[in-house]
Amino acid sequence: MDSSNNFHYQKSPHLDQVTLLQAEMADFSYGKHAHEEYALGVTLKGRQNFFSGGAFHSSQPGNIMLFNPGQIHDGHSGDSTPLQYRMLYIHPTQLQPMLQAAGIANSEDFQVPDTLLQDQPLQQTLLNLAAMIDSPGADPLQQECELYQIASRIAQRFARWNGDIRRSKTDRLLLQARDYIEAHLKDELSLDQISDAANLSKYHFLRLFRQQFGITPHQYVLNSRINRAREALANGADLNDVVFDYGFTDLSHFNRRFKPVYGMTPKRYQQLVLGR
Secondary structure: OOOOOOOEEEOOOOOOOOOEEEEOOOOEEEEEEOOEEEEEEEEOOOOOOEEOOOEEEEEOOEEEEEEEOOOEEEEOOOOOOEEEEEEEEEEEHHHHHHHHHHHOOHHHHOOOOEEOOOOHHHHHHHHHHHHOOOOOOOOOOHHHHHHHHHHHHHHHHHHOOOOOOOHHHHHHHHHHHHHOOOOOOOOOOOOHHHHOOOOOOOOHHHHHHHHHHOOHHHHEEEEEHHHHHHHHHHHOOOOHHHHOOOOOOOHHHHHHHHHHHHHHOOOHHHHHOOOO
């Protein structure tokens, strides 16, 4: 991998479950993955090309990228210019109460409808909070207020899209399967078990799941294990214990799965977020 591919993760010391990524990449490509958090980023230089929601997107400097929790996407530099961007990962438990206070009904089900947009006030607020997280002396109150400004601007733009969410029966069944997976990530899972949790026949379930989430159940399980393992590392868990707990064959296997999603090895990620 080219030396110009650099990824720097920082946990906010004042905002629970908020992480900043500062990235520069030339020849790195993210594999298909999703995060448990809302991911909101600003492209600074270059162009980022990615697929998400069944469509191709190209983020130019100044564009904002928005990924909902569980939204499958990939990404790579779109031209010869090194790509630079900032991304904030904000856990739903942190953002959703602020969205509700800002006027979004059913905030626990909130989904940003746009994956790519131009919005100067939101862009500036995202970059402000990123700069605060990167500054050791930043005021904790100022960071919390800036995070609320992000929620407020999102509500101003998108509250009308989420005022009346009704899920179809199929959606509810697939969400049952998703919840079953999340509750049994440390277990050996079979397609029969997961489809039974959704009360659907195995192969009908397989087709519907891929339509809904953009990946197979196996890929979803793997992605969820990587996310949960990443959380454990950020909380200081022993690396070897994490490998064992989340079903990876060995550290080499974990490295191969982790690096295409986070741009570095699990050990390096843990060192960065824990400041070691």
